[in-house]
Amino acid sequence: EDQVTQSPEALRLQEGESSSLNCSYTVSGLRGLFWYRQDPGKGPEFLFTLYSAGEEKEKERLKATLTKKESFLHITAPKPEDSATYLCAVLISSGSARQLTFGSGTQLTVLP
Amino acid sequence: DTGVSQNPRHKITKRGQNVTFRCDPISEHNRLYWYRQTLGQGPEFLTYFQNEAQLEKSRLLSDRFSAERPKGSFSTLEIQRTEQGDSAMYLCAGTSGVMGEAQYFGPGTRLLVL
Numbered sequence: 001e002d003q004v005t006q007s008p009e010a011l012r013l014q015e016g017e018s019s020s021l022n023c024s025y026t027v028s029g030l031r032g033l034f035w036y037r038q039d040p041g042k043g044p045e046f047l048f049t050l051y052s053a054g055e056e057k058e059k060e061r062l063k064a065t066l067t068k069k070e071s072f073l074h075i076t077a078p079k080p081e082d083s084a085t086y087l088c089a090v091l092i093s094s095g096s097a098r099q100l101t102f103g104s105g106t107q108l109t110v111l112p
Numbered sequence: 113d114t115g116v117s118q119n120p121r122h123k124i125t126k127r128g129q130n131v132t133f134r135c136d137p138i139s140e141h142n143r144l145y146w147y148r149q150t151l152g153q154g155p156e157f158l159t160y161f162q163n164e165a166q167l168e169k170s171r172l173l174s175d176r177f178s179a180e181r182p183k184g185s186f187s188t189l190e191i192q193r194t195e196q197g198d199s200a201m202y203l204c205a206g207t208s209g210v211m212g213e214a215q216y217f218g219p220g221t222r223l224l225v226l
Binding site: 004031032034036041042043044045046049051087089091098099100101102103104105 | 114116118143145147152153154155156157160168170203205211212213214215216217218219220222
């Protein structure tokens, strides 16, 4: 069964304290790994897509990396406005569905 | 702003009532997905449409749930005889359908069944 596990469930950082969020996956036929940011009461906001092991993407203070078994979202010198829940999701090649399978998310709090 | 809109944003109903939600994707989104999200969990797939055709339904989608996408534009999700366990955020997402392209989510409809 395809599984996506995110850790930690919650993370509190001081402003400027860099850290990483983990997303490990057990799927067959990975067609893409996606990172989303979700603020309370809102829909997920797309951040990155990674397609193959070794690939990296960057956006402002965020950098996503991918291996054959996991992905990391590195946050460099975070600010309070980076506080949100970060979700990762995998897209598998199974029939025609192409739906995303999500992890439970990491709730990040950045303290000023 | 993804351009995907959902209405209503919030809905409170009593157990046993029927509710209907609407999703309006952008015109380029020929694929439209519905997900359900409960507190502390990631979104879970419910169903999706390729243009007006409903191509797959999750086991989560009981026979009390029905979805339509007439003319391949907006979509509606109806829940009949609501139960307290239906309380959740209902999200729709659109994509052009190119393999590997991201899905772009709307703001969601928060349902509370009393």
